[in-house]
Amino acid sequence: MSSIYKLIEIVGTSSESYEKAIEHAISKASETVKAISWFQVLEQRGAVRDGQVTEYQVIMKVGFKLLD
Amino acid sequence: MSSIYKLIEIVGTSSESYEKAIEHAISKASETVKAISWFQVLEQRGAVRDGQVTEYQVIMKVGFKLLD
Amino acid sequence: MSSIYKLIEIVGTSSESYEKAIEHAISKASETVKAISWFQVLEQRGAVRDGQVTEYQVIMKVGFKLLD
Amino acid sequence: MSSIYKLIEIVGTSSESYEKAIEHAISKASETVKAISWFQVLEQRGAVRDGQVTEYQVIMKVGFKLLD
Amino acid sequence: MSSIYKLIEIVGTSSESYEKAIEHAISKASETVKAISWFQVLEQRGAVRDGQVTEYQVIMKVGFKLLD
Amino acid sequence: MSSIYKLIEIVGTSSESYEKAIEHAISKASETVKAISWFQVLEQRGAVRDGQVTEYQVIMKVGFKLLD
């Protein structure tokens, strides 16, 4: 009766912003995992070259309901 | 020779207690994952409506041995 | 348009169980705060006398929507 | 003589970005709390439907001076 | 004049609930340590066999006054 | 029957010491909140000017019983 959910951990990246990194990762994960309903940011990092931020990286937990 | 284990993160829910939420989640996860041998509670939350607790939610890590 | 929520921190107590401590605190808080919709357990403690647990104490965050 | 401040915890939401969620929450909280002078992000979460981020949620502490 | 307390760390187990695990551990510890007055839950774990929870484990700190 | 407590978060400041900052904040908070019975230090910070500490700042949680 009561619902069960699973959480997986993914890392999204974007050269523009953390929101784009999140959206991209959620979109990609949704190809194989149906019913994602929430996420939580665990860590925000980034790559730098020649004094410029080249990549925003966001480590996140993604939650979805396990189908009955 | 030495054993390897995997940990997955699940969320169990129950309208009665955290123990019921844990038992339900373990039972459900055991349908697809064999050999679960331990779990660890990460977070305890809940839902409320009209001043009543309607759902106990427990976020937990579940560990099981990887078969050789 | 987008919703705003507030979180307050309360401590519930019960001589029986943590679930009773939570339910009691939620029920009491609902007398003055409308629209509580979730809670999160922060810490579980207790009091002891003569080798017996006399009180289960649960420190929790309670979340509710701010009305427009 | 020395100043005293209070911290409250709120959750802002936005369908666009974390900055919008923060701004919205600060703006809303300022209607009832005068003299907010700083905030601190505690957690960043979000809601997802059909593989799309529908809401950015930011849990934050907001600090303000208690008037003499 | 001022009181001094000591904290020790113990693990209680029960096949029924976390409350039973706590009560059992407090009761056992009280055989050798007098004057236990409070406890704090540090971690909640458990053992599983064949998809059933066989043991609830609670790691806790127990505090008691040092006699003068 | 069982008691319910509330926790609020305040910041005390003093040019002398952390104890003075705590005492000042507790004294000030007691003007509006009755029945404060304990506090917990969360963070200790400070302000500096010209190589001298000008202000000790202590972020603390203050707990009090909710009257029946």
Added chain:
Amino acid sequence: MSSIYKLIEIVGTSSESYEKAIEHAISKASETVKAISWFQVLEQRGAVRDGQVTEYQVIMKVGFKLLD
């Protein structure tokens, strides 16, 4: 365009050292997960019998790129 990574959590064991436990777990995980590129140690534990360490246990996160 931007890359997406997944993180899974595994436990490696060895009777010799933490490095052996890590190497063994990485080697085992690589049989089913291609493209592992980094890991992070979360916790180091061990088993003891008769005053001798019989097993070093390392709980670790393992990261790998999701293929396009």
Added chain:
Amino acid sequence: MSSIYKLIEIVGTSSESYEKAIEHAISKASETVKAISWFQVLEQRGAVRDGQVTEYQVIMKVGFKLLD
């Protein structure tokens, strides 16, 4: 043979967004520190005046290789 890196902690600010605050800080730090290759966000804060966010502040660790 093996590389050594150093991590320093800086705070970037921006009136627009956290990404701008990060970019500005990285750009500024690169004037004196060569070879910055990654960063990690530690804390996100902000300043408020008259109910408006006036400054986004990001506390971050910046890593760079020590030249041989």
Added chain:
Amino acid sequence: MSSIYKLIEIVGTSSESYEKAIEHAISKASETVKAISWFQVLEQRGAVRDGQVTEYQVIMKVGFKLLD
């Protein structure tokens, strides 16, 4: 050859300051434990009555060498 140390956890109290609470606890613990050489503050709390701090409480770890 190499030294082994033990850590115990105690709580000191004082009506004056945290330093007095620490000194008192160290002095008391030294009556039964020889060779204490360092301590670490884990938590600072306190008791309040009628808007006055009546007790500073410091939870601390105390380390000492185990004699050969």
Added chain:
Amino acid sequence: MSSIYKLIEIVGTSSESYEKAIEHAISKASETVKAISWFQVLEQRGAVRDGQVTEYQVIMKVGFKLLD
């Protein structure tokens, strides 16, 4: 019926490696504490002189069953 365990905290040292520091501490602790069955690493530190590591230090929790 259900088992009770105790956890103590010790520091092992070695001039060679963390594994040696752990083994030495476990061996030493086993002289007075029977039935040690597991340990957990809390912190890894070390001493340095003239640019050389002279001591690896490992702070660990050691668990053992309390006899009936």
Added chain:
Amino acid sequence: MSSIYKLIEIVGTSSESYEKAIEHAISKASETVKAISWFQVLEQRGAVRDGQVTEYQVIMKVGFKLLD
């Protein structure tokens, strides 16, 4: 336009109190670092000999503005 700050970590010591340890460290650091404007206490430790506290040690982060 927007300001950039740097944080360094120092340890102050005093035989009297944590406030003296902080003041001394800030004063010393100000000889080489101009424009220190705030600090944050990370950890409080101490040394003991013959049952007496001989040194209060405070590990702290110190923040200062980077000049343009």
Added chain:
Amino acid sequence: MSSIYKLIEIVGTSSESYEKAIEHAISKASETVKAISWFQVLEQRGAVRDGQVTEYQVIMKVGFKLLD
């Protein structure tokens, strides 16, 4: 009179073990920083290629006395 110390954060790497990574980093840091007297491990990570650990990485704080 009382001593002041500084802490810096470095990352050591080795293809063999964490101890080698630490030793290498300490040795390298000692070329420019005199009087390093202790270190503390913050995080242990590693790089993997083709199912083999190619690099052990240790993020550590290094402490040294500031000369008078």
